Amino acid sequence: MGFNTVLFLAGLQNIPKELYEAATVDGAGRWHRFWDLTLPLLAPTTFFVITTTTIQALQVFEQVFVMTNPIGGPNNSTMTLVLYLYQSGFQSFRQGYASAIAWVLFILIFGVTLLQFQRQRHTSAYQV
């Protein structure tokens, strides 16, 4: 959260003031300056934030682990992938199954990241 704020702060500070002045001279209003200037120039930062946050969120574990007992309870309604991996591997002692979950999770995260990289290539054509 704070880390992402700092990232956005850095991204916003990297946009030159001259561009906003030029846009104002050209008659662009507040909305246009945000939509056509800030957002495209912030795209790399946004991409990085989305990617890292997605990877982190797919591995959500501690919060549920700390809050629920038995883990994932009541009746598995708060089960997540990593939690399920932990339960299979270290409580049911089905290590082969747990390893398989881990690899599937890895491929899932890898796939999502690849997809995001592809989208990124389409959108970030701007150079400051």
Add this chain to the structure above:
Amino acid sequence: MMLFPFLFMFFTSLKQSQDTFNFPPRLLPRNQTYISVPGFAEPLKLYLLEDANGIMREFALSRDIVQVGVFRDPTVPRDPNNPNAGEMIDNRPLKDVQPSRNRIIYEGQSVDLYEIPVDGQIVPMVLVREAGANVFFNPEKPQETVLAIARTSKRVEYISFHPENYLEVLQLAEGSKAVLTNVLSMARSLTNTTLVTLLVVLGQLITSVLGGYAFARLRFPGRTTYL
């Protein structure tokens, strides 16, 4: 070197669950070799054992169990920390092992002495207790049998990869082997994870953009000193 844990994990994911906790741990997934013997309805497990001449060869495990004796040398005092140390299993049916004429007083009781071969020497020992040993037989000559404890014997195994774990994960449902979890745990957790991911990413984006904008554009006391 750094990749070894991942490699081990990959091969573990291809193991059957009874193979994962074998000791010592092994990298490649293995299965025990079975052999079909005439006269037995089901294939029998193969083990590597010493035959009567001391040569290692493959034996099939039969259903039969024979009582064998667990002996120990009465001249060696018991280790109080490990009272079972020094006991040894004699791989002959107990009814075929005759006590010698001598008797001694051992732990306050008069007991028979047995002559037990240890590394080619005959050592007089006392019978501590009885144990059940499995009967193994040579699949080619069923009358040639050997006694041993199956749990501690060396299994004949072959390397085999099992993708069932992955199939089970991808089918989203846990099979009948479920002990702690109910069915569809995988589907449930996948849904929850996706939900959490979407919400977290959206929330992070909105709050971080607002926060970042505030820090970058708005003026507040101390801004120039701290940023």
